[in-house]
Amino acid sequence: xxxxxxxxxxxxxxxxxxxRVIEPAAVxxxxxxxxxxxxxxxxxxxxxxxxxxxxxxxxxxxTPIGDTVNLGAEFFTRRRVGRSRRxxxxxxDDTYRRVVRLAWNDTARVYPFGSGRRDTxxxxxxxxxxxxxxxxxxxxxxxxxxxxxxxxxxDFRLEAVVRPRRAHVVLNLVRGDTVSAPRPIDLIPEEPPxxxxxxxxxRVTTLELSLTRPDPPRSDRERALAIDADVVCLRVVPPDGSxxxxxxxGRLNSVARQLPLPSGDTLAATFAWPGPR
Amino acid sequence: MTGPPLTHPTHxxxxxxxxxxxxxxxxxxxxxxxxxxxxxxxxxxxARASQLEVRVALARSAGNPHAxxxxxxxxxxxxxxxxxxxxxxxxxxAGWGAxxxxxxxxxxxxxxxxxxxxxxx
Numbered sequence: 001x002x003x004x005x006x007x008x009x010x011x012x013x014x015x016x017x018x019x020r021v022i023e024p025a026a027v028x029x030x031x032x033x034x035x036x037x038x039x040x041x042x043x044x045x046x047x048x049x050x051x052x053x054x055x056x057x058x059x060x061x062x063t064p065i066g067d068t069v070n071l072g073a074e075f076f077t078r079r080r081v082g083r084s085r086r087x088x089x090x091x092x093d094d095t096y097r098r099v100v101r102l103a104w105n106d107t108a109r110v111y112p113f114g115s116g117r118r119d120t121x122x123x124x125x126x127x128x129x130x131x132x133x134x135x136x137x138x139x140x141x142x143x144x145x146x147x148x149x150x151x152x153x154x155d156f157r158l159e160a161v162v163r164p165r166r167a168h169v170v171l172n173l174v175r176g177d178t179v180s181a182p183r184p185i186d187l188i189p190e191e192p193p194x195x196x197x198x199x200x201x202x203r204v205t206t207l208e209l210s211l212t213r214p215d216p217p218r219s220d221r222e223r224a225l226a227i228d229a230d231v232v233c234l235r236v237v238p239p240d241g242s243x244x245x246x247x248x249x250g251r252l253n254s255v256a257r258q259l260p261l262p263s264g265d266t267l268a269a270t271f272a273w274p275g276p277r
Numbered sequence: 278m279t280g281p282p283l284t285h286p287t288h289x290x291x292x293x294x295x296x297x298x299x300x301x302x303x304x305x306x307x308x309x310x311x312x313x314x315x316x317x318x319x320x321x322x323x324a325r326a327s328q329l330e331v332r333v334a335l336a337r338s339a340g341n342p343h344a345x346x347x348x349x350x351x352x353x354x355x356x357x358x359x360x361x362x363x364x365x366x367x368x369x370x371a372g373w374g375a376x377x378x379x380x381x382x383x384x385x386x387x388x389x390x391x392x393x394x395x396x397x398x
Contacts, residue, residue, distance in 0.1 A: 046296070081382045094391075102397045108397050110393060111396070
């Protein structure tokens with residue numbers, strides 16, 4: 001089993017979640033939206049369906065097992081159950097997990113709003129048809145997503161969720177109006193620290209940098225939906241290995257984070273997705 | 278006898294009012310005015326008593342030997358407290374039963390039926 005599984009999980013395999021959001025209708029079911037999320041095998045898919053009274057967010061994950069695949073889904077549901085005495089809406093939160101096993105290219109039908117009374121009434125509300133596909137990537141490892149909403153009155157969202165294996169960090173030292181030359185560096189989370197030298201004017205600043213994952217999220221929703229999947233933290237330590245100078249956390253969205261240094265300079269770090277290799 | 282109350286009625290007019298009052302034809306305002314007048318006018322009060330005696334005599338001759346007495350409703354404090362206690366008890370019981378059945382706000386649908394499911398085809 002192991003010898004079969006490992007090649008499928010290698011970088012050459014590309015996973016695709018293909019979905020259609022379907023609503024029952026009098027004559028024939030109506031397609032409300034369709035799309036696909038693809039990427040490396042560790043790519044997850046976050047699906048959001050929202051109405052006035054219900055919000056369903058789900059994070060789908062796959063675990064390949066030979067010719068089959070385990071499809072897991074973490075659901076986070078909010079339902080409006082009424083109003084408070086002061087007229088404000090009262091919501092009911094629910095978090096749960098579902099797991100099914102299916103063959104590649106099989107169709108799984110997800111009923112995000114529940115199944116209704118089993119065996120006594122037909123299933124109500126929209127459902128999602130999900131097909132899991134795998135293909136050889138030919139070196140293409142970046143995640144991709146496409147989503148077309150046919151009924152624009154509905155609030156649907158589809159996102160690829162990928163935990164970065166490495167991050168492209170651009171460093172600058174700032175002092176007043178003077179900025180050092182940008183120093184790009186690719187870092188891998190949880191790797192041993194790297195020594196970096198930055199020159200501003202004639203002064204050389206040496207820092208020990210390492211990339212870590214952020215602390216586990218506090219709320220159930222953030223944990224279930226992997227909201228901070230693309231957040232990394234840069235730990236900055238002086239070269240003598242004494243107390244850390246600070247930790248900068250941020251998404252891979254090319255927004256600069258700043259950390260004041262004891263020397264009076266400010267370290268600016270920008271996190272971004274690394275380029276394709 | 279309805280209409281505006283008399284401003285300065287004469288004695289004969291008060292007698293007509295007494296007659297109408299015993300027939301139950303006076304409005305509340307007219308009855309109040311008559312009652313006020315009867316306190317100060319012994320002649321009219323005597324005339325009213327005579328009228329009443331005549332009517333009682335006529336009623337007896339028509340076969341009604343006793344005057345009718347309509348009992349006033351009486352609310353006893355003990356009975357009132359009992360009914361209030363019963364109403365409170367029923368309300369509390371109904372509230373407890375509703376909470377057991379439906380819980381807090383929201384539908385009474387079992388939780389598992391409102392949760393999403395995945396079915397493989």
